Amino acid sequence: MKLNLKNPIVFFDLETTGTNINTDRIVEICYLKVYPNGNEETKTMRINPEMHIPEQSSAIHGIYDADVADCPTFKEVAKEIARDIEGCDLAGFNSNRFDIPVLAEEFLRAGVDIDMMKRKFIDVQVIYHKLEQRTLSAAYKFYCGKNLEDAHTAEADTRATYEVLKSQLDRYPEELQNDMAFLAEYSSFNKNVDFAGRIVYDDKGVEVFNFGKYKGMSVSEVLQKDPGYYSWILNGDFTLNTKNVLTKIRLREMSMKGKKIVLGITGSIAAYKAAILIRGLIKKGAEVQVVITPAGKEFITPITLSALTSKPVISEFFAQRDGTWNSHVDLGLWADAMIIAPATASTIGKMANGIADNMLITTYLSMKAPVFVAPAMDLDMFAHPSTRKNLDTLRSYGNHIIEPAEGELASHLVGKGRMEEPEKIVEILEAFFAKQQDMAGKKVVITAGPTYEKIDPVRFIGNYSSGKMGFALAEECASRGAEVSLISGPVTIQAHHPNIRRIDVESAGEMYEAAIREFPTASAGILCAAVADFTPETVAGHKIKREKDNLTLQLKPTQDIAAALGNRKKDGQTLVGFALETNDETKNAQRKLERKNLDFIVLNSLNDQGAGFRCDTNKITIIDRQGATPYPLKSKQEVARDIIDRLVNNK
Numbered sequence: 001m002k003l004n005l006k007n008p009i010v011f012f013d014l015e016t017t018g019t020n021i022n023t024d025r026i027v028e029i030c031y032l033k034v035y036p037n038g039n040e041e042t043k044t045m046r047i048n049p050e051m052h053i054p055e056q057s058s059a060i061h062g063i064y065d066a067d068v069a070d071c072p073t074f075k076e077v078a079k080e081i082a083r084d085i086e087g088c089d090l091a092g093f094n095s096n097r098f099d100i101p102v103l104a105e106e107f108l109r110a111g112v113d114i115d116m117m118k119r120k121f122i123d124v125q126v127i128y129h130k131l132e133q134r135t136l137s138a139a140y141k142f143y144c145g146k147n148l149e150d151a152h153t154a155e156a157d158t159r160a161t162y163e164v165l166k167s168q169l170d171r172y173p174e175e176l177q178n179d180m181a182f183l184a185e186y187s188s189f190n191k192n193v194d195f196a197g198r199i200v201y202d203d204k205g206v207e208v209f210n211f212g213k214y215k216g217m218s219v220s221e222v223l224q225k226d227p228g229y230y231s232w233i234l235n236g237d238f239t240l241n242t243k244n245v246l247t248k249i250r251l252r253e254m255s256m257k258g259k260k261i262v263l264g265i266t267g268s269i270a271a272y273k274a275a276i277l278i279r280g281l282i283k284k285g286a287e288v289q290v291v292i293t294p295a296g297k298e299f300i301t302p303i304t305l306s307a308l309t310s311k312p313v314i315s316e317f318f319a320q321r322d323g324t325w326n327s328h329v330d331l332g333l334w335a336d337a338m339i340i341a342p343a344t345a346s347t348i349g350k351m352a353n354g355i356a357d358n359m360l361i362t363t364y365l366s367m368k369a370p371v372f373v374a375p376a377m378d379l380d381m382f383a384h385p386s387t388r389k390n391l392d393t394l395r396s397y398g399n400h401i402i403e404p405a406e407g408e409l410a411s412h413l414v415g416k417g418r419m420e421e422p423e424k425i426v427e428i429l430e431a432f433f434a435k436q437q438d439m440a441g442k443k444v445v446i447t448a449g450p451t452y453e454k455i456d457p458v459r460f461i462g463n464y465s466s467g468k469m470g471f472a473l474a475e476e477c478a479s480r481g482a483e484v485s486l487i488s489g490p491v492t493i494q495a496h497h498p499n500i501r502r503i504d505v506e507s508a509g510e511m512y513e514a515a516i517r518e519f520p521t522a523s524a525g526i527l528c529a530a531v532a533d534f535t536p537e538t539v540a541g542h543k544i545k546r547e548k549d550n551l552t553l554q555l556k557p558t559q560d561i562a563a564a565l566g567n568r569k570k571d572g573q574t575l576v577g578f579a580l581e582t583n584d585e586t587k588n589a590q591r592k593l594e595r596k597n598l599d600f601i602v603l604n605s606l607n608d609q610g611a612g613f614r615c616d617t618n619k620i621t622i623i624d625r626q627g628a629t630p631y632p633l634k635s636k637q638e639v640a641r642d643i644i645d646r647l648v649n650n651k
Contacts, residue, residue, distance in 0.1 A: 001166050001167075001169040001170045001178060002038060002166070003034060003165070003166065003169075003178065003180075004178040004179060004180075005034065005035070005036040005089075005180065006036065006180065007036070007087060007088060007089055007120075007180070008033055008034060008035050008036065008087065008088045008089070009033075009034050009088060009089045009090070009091055009122070009180065010031045010032070010033050010034075010084070010085050010088045010089070010090050010091070011031065011032040011034070011091045011092060011158050011159075011161050011162040011165075012029065012030065012031035012032070012085075012090065012091075012092055012095070012099065012103075012154075012158055013029075013030055013031075013092060013093065013099065013154040013155075013157040013158040013161065014026050014028070014029055014098075014099045014102055014103065014154065015027050015028040015029075015061040015063060015153070015154050016049075016057070016102060017049050017051060017052075017053050017054060017057055018054060018057055019098070021098070021101045021102055021105060021195075021196060021239055022105070022237060022238070022239050024049075024102070025047070025049030025050065025051055025074070025106070026047045026049065026074055026102065026103075026106055027046065027047055027049050027053060027061070027063050027068055028044070028045070028046050028047065028061065028063055028153075028154045029044070029045055029047065029081070029103075029154060030042070030043070030044040030045075030153075030154035030155040030157075030158045031043055031081075031084065031085070031158065032158050032159060032162055033084065033085075033088065034162070042155070042158075042159075043084065044154060044155045045071075045072075045077060046063065046067065046068050046071045047068065047071055047072065047073065047074050047077070048068045048069065048070075048071045048072060048073050049068065049073075049074075050073055052065060053065050053068075061153065061154075062153070074106045074109070074110055075109070075110040075111070078106070078107060078110035078111075078112040079112060082107065082112050082114045083624070083625060083626055084626070085114075086114075086624075086626050087626065087627070087629075088119065089119050089120040089121070089122065089180050089184070090119055090120070090121050090122070091121070091122040091123070091124060091161065091162075091165065092122075092123065092124065092125075092158075092161055093123070093124050093125045093136050093139075093157060093160075093161045093164075094123065094125040095121065095122075095123050095124075095125075096121055096123040096126065096187065096188060096195075097123075100121060100195055101195035101196055101239065101241060104195055104239075104240075104241045105239055105240050105241060108240040108241060108244060109240065114649075120180045120181060120183075120184035121184055121187070121188070122165065122180065122183045122184050122187050123187040123188070124139075124161050124164050124165050124168070124187070125139075126186075126187040126188070127165070127168055127176070127183070127186060127187050128164070128168070130186075131168070131172060131175070136148065136157065136160060136161070136164075139160075139164050140160045140163070140164060143163075143164050143167035143168060143171065144160075144163050144164065144167055148160055165183075193207050193245055194239070194241050194242040194244075194245040194246075195239070195241050195242075196238070196239050196241065196242050197210055198210055198211055198238065198239075198242045199219060199242065199245060199246065199249075202216075206218055207219045207220070207249060209222060214226075214229070219246070219249050220249065220253050223249070223250055223253060224253075230246065230250055233246055234246075234247075248434075251434055252430050252431075252434050253284070256281065256284035256285050256286045256426075256429065256430055256433060257284070257285030257286075258285060258286075258287070259285070259286045259287070259336045259337065259433060260286070260287050260289070260334055260335050260336045260337075261281055261286050261287065261288050261289070261335065261336065261337055261338070261339060261429075262288075262289050262290075262291060262331055262334075262335040262337075262338040262339070262363060262367070262369075263277065263278065263281075263288055263289070263290050263291070263338075263339055263340075263341065264290075264291050264292070264293075264338060264339070264340035264341070264343075264347075264360045264363070264364065265290060265291070265292040265293070265296040265300065265305075265340075265341070265342070265360075266292075266293045266295065266296050266340065266342055266343055266344045266346070266347045266360065267293055267294075267295025267296050267298060267299060267344055267346075268296075268299065268342035268343075268344050268376045268377070268419070269299060269376075269410045270341075270342035270376040270418070270419040271296055271299035271300040271342060272299065272300055273341070273342070273419060273421070273422050274290075274300060274305065274341065274342070274422075275300065275304060275305070275308060276422040276423075277339075277341060277422035277425055277426070278290070278305065278308045278309055279308060279422075280422050280423060280425075280426040281426060281429070282308070282309070284426060284430065288308075288309045288311070289309065289311055289314070289331065289334075289335075290302075290305045290306075290309055290311070290313045290314065291313075291314045291315070291331070291359055291360045291363050292305070292313055292314070292315050292360070293315070293347065293358050293359075293360050294315065294358065295344075296315075297315060302315065314331075314359060315359060316359060317359055317362075328359060328362040328363040328365075328366045329366045331363050331366065331367075332363060332366030332367040332368050332369075333368055335367065335368075335369045336369050336433075337369050337370050337371070337372065337429060337432070337433075338363070338364065338367050338369060338370070338371045338372070339371075339372040339373075339374065339425065339429065340360070340364070340371070340372070340373050340374065341372075341373075341374035341376075341402075341419060341420075341422075341425060342374060342375070342376030342419045343373045343374055343375050343376065344375075344376065344377060345375075345377045345381045345382075345384075345387050345390075347360065347361070348373065348375060348387065348390050348391060348394065349386070349387075349390050351364055351373070351390075351394060351399075352389075352390035352391075352393040352394055353390075353393075370398075370399075370400060370432065371398075371399045371400065372399070372400045372401075372402055372425075372428070372429065372432075373391075373394060373399055373400070373401050373402065374402040374404070374419050374420050374425060375387075375391070375401070375402075375403075375404050375417070375419065376404060376417065376418065376419035377404075377417050378409055378410070378411050378413065378417055379409060379413055379414075379415030379416055379417045381417065382404060382415075382416055382417040383416070395634070395635045395637075395638065396616045396617065396635040396637075397635075397637075398635065398637040400428075400432070402420050402424075402425060402428060403420070404416055404417050404418050404419055404420060405418045405419075405420055405421070406418065435480060438480055438481065438648050439477055439480040439481045439482035439644070439648065440480075440481030440482070441481070442477075442481070442482045442483070442523040442524065443482065443483045443484075443485065443521060443522045443523055444477045444482045444483070444484050444485070444522060444523060444524045444525070444526065445484075445485045445487065445515060445518045445519050445522045445524070445525045445526070446470055446473055446474050446477070446484060446485070446486050446487065446525075446526045446528060447470065447487045447488075447489075447511060447515060447526070447527050447528055447529035447531070447561065448467045448469070448470020448471055448473075448474065448486060448487070448488045448489065448491070448528050448529050449465050449466070449467030449470060449488050449489035449490065449491040449529055449530070450462050450463045450464070450465040450467075450489045450490065450491075450529070450530050450532075451489045451505070451506065451507050451508045451510075451511055451529065451530070451531050451532045451558075452489070452490055452506050452507060452532075453507055453508065453532045453534070453535035453536060453558075454507070454536070454539045455536055455539065455540065455544070455553065456539065456540035456541075456542065456543050456544045457540075457541070457542065457543055458543050459543075459544070461532060461534070461535070461536070462532070463530045463532070464530075465489070465491075465529070465530035466491060466493070467488060467489065467491035467493055468493065468615075468616065468636050469528055469578075469618060469636050469639070469640070470486070470488070470526075470528035470529060471486070471488075471491075471493055471495060472636045472637050472639070472640035473526055473528060473640045473643060473644065474486045474495055474497070474500050475495070475496065475497055475500070475637075475640070476637070476640040476641055476643075476644045477499075477644055478497035478498075478499035478500050479497060479499075480644065480648075481499075482499065482523075483499055483501075484497075484499055484500045484501065485501050485503060485518045485522070486500050486501065486502045486503065487503045487505060487511055487514045487515060487518065487529070488502055488503065488504055488505070488529075489505060489506065489511065489529055489530075490504075490506055503518070507532075507535065508531045508532045508535060508558035508559065508561075509535070509558065509559065511529060511531060511561060512558070512559040512561050512564065515527075515561050515564075515565060516564060516565075516568075519565050519568065519573075520568070522573065523572070523573065523574065524573065524574040524575070524576065524647055525565055525573070525574075525575045525576065526576045526643075526647070527561060527562050527565070527575070527576065527577050527578060528578050528602075529561075530580070531558065531561060532558055533557060533558060534555040534556065534557055534558060535555065535556060535557075535558050536553055536554065536555060536556075537554040537555065537556045538554070560596070562575075562577050562592075562596040562598065563595070563596045563597075566596040566597030566598060567597065569597060574599045574647060575596075575597065575598050575599055576598065576599060576600055576601070576602065576643070576647060577592060577593065577596060577598040577600075577601040577602070578601065578602045578603075578604075579592050579601055579602070579603045579604075580604055580605070580606065581603065581604075581605055581606070582605065582606050582607065585603055585605045585607075585621075586603065586621070586623065586628060589601050589603040589621075589623050590623060593623060593624070593625070594625075599624065600622055600623060600624040600646065601622075601623050601624075602620050602621075602622055602623075602643060603620060603621045603622075603623055603628075604618055604619060604620050604621075605619075609633075615636075616635060616636060617633055617634060617635055617636065617639075618633070618634065618635075618636050618639045619631065619632065619633040619634075620639055620642070620643070622642075622643070622646055
């Protein structure tokens, strides 16, 4: 049976120095990549494990020290393997318990941060054991009617695993679905958080320890109760993956500690959820200040909110009649984030159009921190074109919209419009604050805007670039902890984050010199500027007079910044290019990717409405050597977030 695939799937097998996930190494890897259209690609490589291969292991797979002495180490091929399996689901025989944990450990040792948890894992052995209880050789004979020749070679085992899975689908049509999500769930014996199963999800989806004196207890509670336990695990004989997962949980739990949150509450029946949201935020260590509209007070009392926050609730501009007043400006400077939950259609409309008729809206308009909006309204109100337009406007301003859920509404109708649950909103804020430092310690060089190539003292050759995309990228990188060198052509917009060092240039030559100077010490370069390809051979020293009907300008090519940086790129550096095309978009972008040694390229087309120069939105496709990933039309702030997410995961 042909596999029903939404994503490519990689069948793989490892031969190793032994069976200890913590200490043993890969000596051979084979993977068979199957595409949704049925095309297949196979790759086998031997790996120098940088350690002695024990004789008992060599006796099984036939690979000895001398066979791999001249082979590359895993670190030398890690990026290649990561690129090959990017965006793919993974399958193997006993892979969930051994091959995937070993592969994850090797990636971590090599310093390649590949998120293995985003994919589906199909373990053909588990399916087999659940249905027949045999070995791979027996499975191959049972399902395929063939003897497994060359057992315990990675290539033979990989091919056999692929054929067994297809035969299993044919044999058990009632038990098995030709769906990778179903097979991934079916072939899992447990709900592991880490590959070794030291941390698992309980029945409520909470991460708990699965060993030792805290077995069955919440990881977050243990970390609060016994902080030394974290250090004990990090220094103990645990897999790098387990340590990595535990660290992520710890950072997530710490991400809200000490954060100052302004919670805006409006006149919706969902206002009762604000009390639960406050409890959740405070439990995570945040400090909460409530700002409520007059209508909001009809649904939940300030006394309740004040009791939960231990702060007076702000509703009016003037607190008393003695001249004291509440400063929305101070709140805008105080907060690390603002969340408006619930947000009614009325409030959303006022936010989008700057109608500052209450304390909440004036606070929003003064807010320097990120703003999250959780709509709550009837389904028809949410679906109305005016509401959709207002939400799009807020997105274009850089606000984060927390989409409402579907369910029964106050009208007793069922549909989309129900405010997201408080627990989920807390998770979204946690993830946001955790992400803020995922580029800490990194230096990023970004080029932005147009270049002006002088003809004479008053005229130039230029383009329509506004610099908005480059500046959005700079703000996103800086907000996530990076030190940003923003090399900007002549634009009118300003950079705001203190981590951004702006370098103003005018010509392509000046931008080239600045990029060459800044890139050697950078972790990444993002070449977003619309750099002129040609510049006048000579620049007139005075204004050229119109003395005749024709004027001929001799142009020469400018220095190619992308190609120059691509040639200078070192291990550990990432280089991102941009391509604005009008025809043969994908083909031209792929050529540029290869020609200039880029890690990935961001393509946008002047043929897409809302994309290109002078727009507040963009529609992009990210292209690397494995393929293309299209994105829908978004605000340039959201596009910047997508690009930097891709950059962070490109290690």
